[in-house]
Amino acid sequence: MTVAHHVAPVVADDAEAAVRILRADGRRVTAARRRVIEALFAVDEPVSAERIADGLDGLLPRSDVASTYRNLETLEQLGLVRHLHVGHGPGQYVLAGRERREFVACERCGALAALEPAQLDGVRAAVRAATGFEARFSHFPIVGLCAGCAREGGHAHP
Template identity: 30%
Template sequence: MLRSRGLRLTAQRQLVLQAVLDLGHATPEQVHTAVREVAAGVNITTIYRTLELLERLGLVTHTHLSHGSPTYHAAGEHQHIHLVCRECGAVDEIDPELMRPLADRLATERSFQVDIGHVALFGVCGNCEDGEPT
C-alpha cells in the first residue's frame, strides 16, 4: 500500500505496524517500547509520525481509552466497543451490535451518528470486582 502511494516501505514503518499488530491495543509509548527492543535508535517522534501516516493510509486506527495517549489497533479488525477496567487497565472488546439500539435512537432523535469504533466504556472488570486484579 505504501509503495502504491509513492511512499517508501522503511524498516521503521514495518516495525511500527508489526508492533501494533502484535500488541493489539497499544499507546504510542507501548509501540515505542516494542520497536526499541528490535531497533534501539527509533525515537518517540518517529513512532507518532509513523502511526499518523499508517492511520491516514487506513492501516491502523485509534481510540481514546483514557485521558492519556490514544490507543492504536489494526484497522482491518472488525469494529468493536472497548471495555476498559479502571482498576487494572485491562482492555476487552465486545460486539458493536450491542450499541446498535442506542446508536439508532440517537440517529433518529438527535440526528447524531455514533462512531462505534471509538466507543469506550469504563468500569471494573470481573477479575477486579472479585478482588483478583489482572
C-alpha cells in the same frame, strides 16, 4: 477534542501487504516504518506508541517514540491504522482493516474489553432515541467499571 480521521479502512492481511500499500501510495518504507507495521501485526489488541517504540516488551527492536508517532500518523492517513482513546492514558493504535471492534474501558484499573459492534446496538438505539445521534464506540470507548472493580465497591463517575 481529538477526532478520528475520516478515511476508509484499508485491509492488509499481513505486514508485507501493508508495505505494498505504502509503496503504491508513493510512500517510502523505512526501517522504522516497517517496525511499526510489524508491531501492529504482532499484537491482537490496541497498543500505545510508547509500547511500540519500546519494542513490545522485547519482541522487536526499540525505536524513537517521536518517529513511531509520525509513522503511526502516516499509516492512519492511509487508512491502515486507527487510534482510540482509553481513559486518561495515551492513545492506542490498531490495524484499521482488521480491527472492527468497539470497546468498553474500566476507569479504575484500565481494563479494556472489545465487543463486536452489534453487541452495542441496543446502546446505540438508546442514544439515537434520546438525542438523534448515531453513536460509535470505536474512537472513544464506553467508560465505567469492570466487574472486578464494581465488586470491590467502586462507583463509576456519574
